[in-house]
Amino acid sequence: MDGAALYGAIRAAVVEGDAERAGALAGEALRAGLDPLEILDRGFTSSLRHVGSCWEKGELYLPEMMLAAEAVKAGLAVLKPRLSAAGASKAGGAAPLVCVMGTVAGDIHDIGKNIVGTLLEAIGVRVVDLGTDVEASRFVGAVREHGANLVGMSALLTSTMPAMRQVVEALEAAGLRRGVRIAVGGAPVTKAFAQEIGADGTAADGMGALRLFQSLAAKEVPGAV
Numbered sequence: 001m002d003g004a005a006l007y008g009a010i011r012a013a014v015v016e017g018d019a020e021r022a023g024a025l026a027g028e029a030l031r032a033g034l035d036p037l038e039i040l041d042r043g044f045t046s047s048l049r050h051v052g053s054c055w056e057k058g059e060l061y062l063p064e065m066m067l068a069a070e071a072v073k074a075g076l077a078v079l080k081p082r083l084s085a086a087g088a089s090k091a092g093g094a095a096p097l098v099c100v101m102g103t104v105a106g107d108i109h110d111i112g113k114n115i116v117g118t119l120l121e122a123i124g125v126r127v128v129d130l131g132t133d134v135e136a137s138r139f140v141g142a143v144r145e146h147g148a149n150l151v152g153m154s155a156l157l158t159s160t161m162p163a164m165r166q167v168v169e170a171l172e173a174a175g176l177r178r179g180v181r182i183a184v185g186g187a188p189v190t191k192a193f194a195q196e197i198g199a200d201g202t203a204a205d206g207m208g209a210l211r212l213f214q215s216l217a218a219k220e221v222p223g224a225v
C-alpha cells in the first residue's frame, strides 16, 4: 500500500474501532518509511477528530467513540518507540527536568497527554504521569514528592478547564508556584485562557508542547523543593 492508501486504511480502522488492525497498519506505515509523527497526525489523531465530529452530529454512539480511542491507543503503542526518536531529533538536546503531568479532575481524556508525555521523555525530561481525573491536591503532592520543576495539565472538556485554575491556585497556596513552570493544553485550551489562569504557556500539539517546555525550561526554574 502507498501512503495515501495506508492513511485511508488507518482512518477506516479507527472509525471501525478495530484496534488490532490499527496496530498492524501503524507497523506497516513505519515499514513503508512514513514519518512517525505524520502517521500519528495524518493517520490517527485526525481520524479521531473525525470520529468526534461524527459523534457530535449524532452519526456515532459513545461506545463507538470509545472503540475508536482504543484503536488510536493501539497505533500509538506501535509508534511510541519511533516517536521518541523523532521527538529527540527534532527538538534536540536533553534537559535534567522533572515534569508532573496529568489530565485534570473530572476529565478522562488521555491520548493527547500521553503523546505529549512520550515526546517529553524523548528529550530527557523525567515524566511523572499521574493519569486522568487528577485532583489539584495530587498535583501538589507529586510536585513536592518528586521535586518537580515543570507541571503539565491536559483538559479536553470545557467543563473541566476550570480545574486547571484550581491546580495553579493550589500550587500557590502550598508555596510551590514560584518553583515550577506550568504548561496547559488540550483542544479547548487557548493562549488567553492559559494567561488568565496564571499558567506559563500552552501549545496546540505535541511538537508545539516540546518547544514550549524547552523554552520554559530555559528560563530559571529553581525547583519546588
Ligand code: B1M
Residues within 6 Å of the ligand: 045, 048, 049, 051, 052, 053, 055, 056, 062, 065, 066, 069, 106, 107, 108, 109, 110, 111, 112, 113, 115, 116, 151, 152, 153, 154, 155, 156, 157, 158, 159, 183, 184, 185, 186, 187, 188, 202, 203, 204, 205, 206, 209
Ligand atoms: Co470525548 N469529548 N467525551 N471522549 N472526545 C471530546 C473532547 C468532544 C470535543 C467531542 C465532541 O463533542 N466533538 C466533547 C467535548 C465537548 C466540550 O467540552 N465542549 C467530548 C465529550 C462531550 C465527552 C463526554 C462528556 C461524552 C459523554 O459521556 N457524553 C465524555 C467525557 C468523559 C470525561 O472525561 N469525564 C467523553 C468521553 C470520551 C471517550 C472515553 C469516549 C474518549 C476518550 C478516550 C481517551 O482519551 N482515553 C473520547 C474521545 C476520543 C474524544 C475525541 C473524539 C478525541 C480526543 C482525542 O483524543 N484527540 C474528542 C473530539 C476532539 O477532540 N475533536 C472528544 C486526539 C488527541 C491527540 O488530541 O487530546 O487535543 P488532544 O491533544 C493534543 C493537543 O490538544 C495538545 O497536544 C496533543 C497532541 O497533539 N495537548 C497538549 C494536549 N494536552 C496537552 C498538554 C500540554 C500541551 C499540549 O501541556 C501540558
